[in-house]
Amino acid sequence: MTGQVQSFVGSGKTSRRVQFALLCLFIPLFLIPFYVVLSASFKSSAGADVTTMWKLPTEWTSSGISAAWKALKGNFANSLLMTIPAVVISSLIGSLNGFILSKYKFKFSNLLFTLMLVGMFIPYQTILIPMVRFLQYIHLYGTIPGLALVHIVYGIPITSLMFRNFYVSIPKAIVEAASIDGAGLIKTFVRIILPLSLPGFVVAGLFQFTNIWNDFLFGIVAIPNPTMQPVTAALNNLSGTQTVDWNVLMAGSLIAALPTALIYLTLGRYYIQGLTAGSVK
C-alpha cells in the first residue's frame, strides 16, 4: 500500500520537491507580521523606531510589554469577562438546538433553522440601532453582561449548526432506546447526549472563543465607555494615539492576539474541524 502511495499522480518525487520548495517561499510571507510584532515588543522605547523595523532588538527588554500590559490589562479582563460566559452559554444553547434539529425533526423545523441561519450572515451594521435601544430597555447598555448577551444571541445560529452537524454521527438508535425507556427529550439530552458531546463542545467552544474575543464592532457600539470596552477596542484606541511608543503599540498587539493565537497553536486541529463543521454545505 505504501508503495502505491508514491505512484499517485502529483505526488511523484520531483513534483513533490517542487511543491515543497514553493510552499517554503510562502513561509516568510506568512511569518512577517509575527516577526515584526515579536521583535518590536522586546525593543526598548529608545531602540524602537519604525525606520529600523526589520532589525532585531539590540538589547532585549520587557519594558514595552509591561507598559502595554499596564495600558490594556483592564480591557483584557473585560474581554475575558465577556467572552467566557458568552462561549459557555451559546455553546450549551447550540447543543440543545443541534440535538433537536438532528434527532427530533418536526414539521417546519428545517425552515425555522434556515431562518435562524440568516443571522450568521447579516451585516451587524444593520441591527446596531435597535440593539442599543434593546439593551437600554433592559438596562444592560454599556455593560459587559449586555455585550455578552448580544454575542450569545448572534452565536446561536453558528453553534446550532455546528452541533447539528456533530450529532449526525450519533446513531438514532441511542435516542430511540432512551425514549422506549420513557425518557423525555430534555432527560435524554442531559443524561445521554451531553456526556457524549465533549468533542463538539471543544470544537464549537474554540470557534466561538475566537469569534467573540476578536469582535470589535459590538464592543465599541454596545459600550461607549473606553474603560469598559474589550481589548480589541482598547488596542485600536492605543493605535490612534500619537504619543504611544511604537514598541508599546506592537506589544499591545501581541497581548491582544495572544489568547486566540495560543489556543490555535495548542488546539489547532479542533479549530480546523470547527471551520468545516460550521459551514453550510
Next chain:
Amino acid sequence: MSTKSAGISRRKLRVNPAAVALAPSFILVFIFVYVFIAYTIRISLSKSWMPGLQNFDLPTPWYGTYHDLFTNFRFQADLRNTVVFTVLFLILAVVAGLFLAIAVSNMAKSKVFFRNLFLMPYAVSFIVTGVIWRWIFNPVSGVNLLLKYSGISSLYEKVFGSPLKPQWMTSPEVFGNMNSLLSNVIPGGDSLQAQMGVPIALLPVIFAAAWQLCGFAMAMFLAGLASIPHELREAAAIDRASGFRYYWSIAIPSLIPMAVTATVILTSTSLKIFDLIYAMSGSGIGFSTDMPGIYVYESMYKALRYPLGAAASVVMLVLVSAVVLPYLVRFNKGTEE
C-alpha cells in the same frame, strides 16, 4: 363535565416538546434578526429619526434618504471600493487557497506544519493584523525599507530616472475611469461624482485581507481534497495521467461545491469588512479606502445622521443577501430530503 372539558383541552394543548424546546432560541434570534432589521429599515425611511426623538415622519419623497445616499460622493466611492475590494480579494484568496491546499495535501511530514502556518492568521483579530500591516505598508518603514535594502529602489531609479516611493494606503490615485461608460449603462449614472476605477490605496488592504483569509479557503479545499475517493487517484495513475491532468480533470471539478461554499462565505465577509480597514488605513485620502461598513458606523455614531447610516446599512444587507440567500435556500432544500 369539568373533567371532560379538561381532558379535551389537554389533548389540544399537547404540543411537540421539540418545538417547545427550540422556541426560546428561535424567538430570540427572530427578534434580534428580523424585528431589528425591520426597525432599521423604518428608520432609514424617516427624515430625522434620533434616539431621544422618536420622529418617524417620512421625508418627501419617501425615499429621500436613499436619494441622498446614492448621490453622495463618499457613498459612491464606498460602493466602488467594495466592488473592487471584493473582486480582487476573492481572486487572490481563492486562487492562493487552492494552490496551497493542493501543495499541502501532497506533503507527508510537513503537511501539519504548513497547514497550521497558513491558517494561523485566521485566528488573530482583524484589529491586531490591521495595526501591524498599517506599519508594514507605511511609506517611511516596512516594505519601502526592504525595497531600499534589496537595491530594487536604486535599480528602479537608474532604469526609470525617478525614485521608487510607493505611497501605499496614502496614495490618492485612482487607476482607470469608467464614469462615462457607467453613465450610459446604469440609471442615474450621470450623477456619478466619484471616479470609478481601482484606487491604488486599496491594494495593500486587499493584500492584507487575502493574507489573513486565504488559509480559510485552503482549509475548505483541503477538506474537499481529502474526500476525493482514493480509487480515482489510483485510476489516474494507472492511466498515466499527468499531475496537471489529474487536478484539471478530476480534482478541481470535484472541489466545486467547496469552492462555492468558500466563495459565498468570503464574499459575505468582504462585503461587510470593517475592522481590518478601520485599523489599517481608515477612510483614506478622498475616501480611497472607505467602505460601507465604516460609512454606516460614522454616519450613526460620529455624524449622528441615523437615517442615512441606517439606509447605508440596508444597502449592505441587500448586497450580502444577494450572495447568501440563494445559498441558504439551496441548503434548506437539501435538508428536506
